[in-house]
Amino acid sequence: MSGRLRLTTPGGVARRASFSKAPATLPVWVAIGWLGCTGSPTGPSQDATGQPFTVSPVAPEAIASINPLGHMTTPFNALPQPRMYLVLRDRSAVNPVLAPAGGRVTWLLGPKPDYRIQVQVSPALTYFVDHVTPEPWVREGAEVQAGQRIAVHSGLTCCVDFGALNSAVMSSYINAARYSPESIHADSPLRHFGGPLRSLLYSKVTRFGDALDGRADYDRPGRLSGNWFLEGTPVAGSLLPENWTKQLAFAYSNTHPSMILVSIAGTLPIVNLCAVQPGA
Numbered sequence: 001m002s003g004r005l006r007l008t009t010p011g012g013v014a015r016r017a018s019f020s021k022a023p024a025t026l027p028v029w030v031a032i033g034w035l036g037c038t039g040s041p042t043g044p045s046q047d048a049t050g051q052p053f054t055v056s057p058v059a060p061e062a063i064a065s066i067n068p069l070g071h072m073t074t075p076f077n078a079l080p081q082p083r084m085y086l087v088l089r090d091r092s093a094v095n096p097v098l099a100p101a102g103g104r105v106t107w108l109l110g111p112k113p114d115y116r117i118q119v120q121v122s123p124a125l126t127y128f129v130d131h132v133t134p135e136p137w138v139r140e141g142a143e144v145q146a147g148q149r150i151a152v153h154s155g156l157t158c159c160v161d162f163g164a165l166n167s168a169v170m171s172s173y174i175n176a177a178r179y180s181p182e183s184i185h186a187d188s189p190l191r192h193f194g195g196p197l198r199s200l201l202y203s204k205v206t207r208f209g210d211a212l213d214g215r216a217d218y219d220r221p222g223r224l225s226g227n228w229f230l231e232g233t234p235v236a237g238s239l240l241p242e243n244w245t246k247q248l249a250f251a252y253s254n255t256h257p258s259m260i261l262v263s264i265a266g267t268l269p270i271v272n273l274c275a276v277q278p279g280a
Contacts, residue, residue: 008105009032011255012081014279017250019032019228019229019231021134025112025176027172041237045092048136050099050113051192051193051194052122052167052192053100053101053123053127053146053148053192053193053194054100054101054146054191054194054197054253055098055099055100055101055162055197056098056100056145056179056193056197056200056201057086057088057097057098057100057129057162057180058095058096058097058098059095059096060197060200060201061089061206062086062088062089062093062095063087063088063089063091063185063201063204064087064088064089064204065084065087065205065206066084066086066190066201066204066205066206066208066256067084067085067087067159067202067205067206068073068084068188068205068206068212068217068250068253068254068255069081069082069083069084069186069188069213069214069215069254069275070084070214070216070253070254070260071083071214071254072251072254072263072265072273073248073273074264074271074272074273074280075244075245075264075265075266076244076265077081077272078244078247078248078249078263078264078265079216079227079247079249079263079274080215080216080217080218080227080249080251080254080263081216081240082171082182082183082186082197082201082216082217083128083130083162083163083182083186084162084163084164084189084190084264084265085159085160085161086159086160086161086162086186087158088153088158088159088160090192091153091157091158091159092155092157093153093203094153095152095153095160096148096149096151097129097132097146097149097150097152097153097160098148098149098152099119099145099146099147099148100114100127100146100152100189100192100193101119101121101127101146101151101192102121102143102145102146103119103120103121103126103127103143103144103146104119104141104142104144105117105118105119105138105140105141105142105143106118106119106121106126106138106140107128107136107140107179108119108139108140110145111159112133113133113154113155113156113159114131114132114133114154114156115130115131115132115133115134115151115154116128116129116130116131116132116161117129117130117134117138117150118130118142119150122167124167124168125165125167125192126162126164126165127162127163127164127165127189127192128161128162128163128164128165128182129161129162130162130163131154131156131157131159131160131161131162132139132150132151132153132154132160132252133152133153134150134151135149135150138150138193139262140150145157149266152173153206154204162189163182163186163189164186164187164188164189164191164192165181165185165186166185166186166187167185167186169185169186169187169218170184170185171183171184171185171186171217172217172218172219172220173217173219173226173227174219174221175235176228177236178227178229178235178238178239179238180239183216183217185241186216186217188213188214190202190205190212190213191213195257206255207254207255207256207257208255208256208257208258211244214254214257215254218249218250218251218252219266221278224250225250225251226249226250226251227247227248227251228246228247228248228249228250229246229247230247230248230267232266233246234259243264244265245267245271246265246266247263247265247266247269248262248263248264248265248267248268249261249262249263249264250263250265253275255278259275259276260275260276261274261275261276262274262275
């Protein structure tokens with residue numbers, strides 16, 4: 001699906017750009033203020049594969065709040081993000097990062113001192129923590145145990161990113177080739193905790209309503225809803241930093257799920273996260 005977007009600047013100058021979200025072409029004129037989608041957002045519908053997470057990656061008392069799946073901010077994360085954010089009470093403090101479950105380190109992404117650590121728990125389930133400085137022994141192939149200190153927060157952001165990849169989950173993106181496994185198999189990491197710890201972590205989620213996990217996939221065939229890419233954006237490199245300004249999203253707020261947002265990363269004259277007026 002493709003279409004052309006027309007915006008009018010405060011000076012009355014109209015700007016147009018062509019965006020697409022699937023290989024097929026369907027010329028459509030659209031205007032900001034109309035989303036053209038129905039239904040309400042929910043979290044991942046698949047059942048969790050057990051509850052193997054037994055330790056919070058950051059001490060609960062050090063977590064001020066948890067931002068659910070679907071966070072958007074421009075221009076760096078214009079598309080709804082398939083991860084949660086553990087917002088720290090004090091980013092200047094030493095915040096140890098613990099393994100929520102045992103497993104094997106399958107990916108270590110730099111550069112220093114800001115890393116992402118990815119751990120495979122089972123053939124179906126993997127988790128990751130991001131914006132951390134790994135312990136010296138943490139390398140690809142290393143085995144970790146639940147509760148083991150694997151890193152500290154890098155201090156370069158306000159939060160520790162926390163995500164889960166679950167092969168039982170298939171996101172609804174129209175053109176899956178544009179996305180990484182993190183997006184295609186995105187799951188709520190909180191669903192894999194059990195008992196009082198699960199309740200405690202969910203109590204910190206900043207989202208109105210009952211579906212506290214949030215969601216990141218809003219693509220709907222024939223609708224404006226979802227993620228769009230500037231025509232000509234390489235399919236395989238759609239999520240690379242050099243293509244961030246070529247992204248556009250029409251999605252629900254991850255904290256106020258009745259609010260429709262338009263997330264514009266660049267190319268168009270407005271670079272911002274805009275709310276659609278109720279009833280528009």
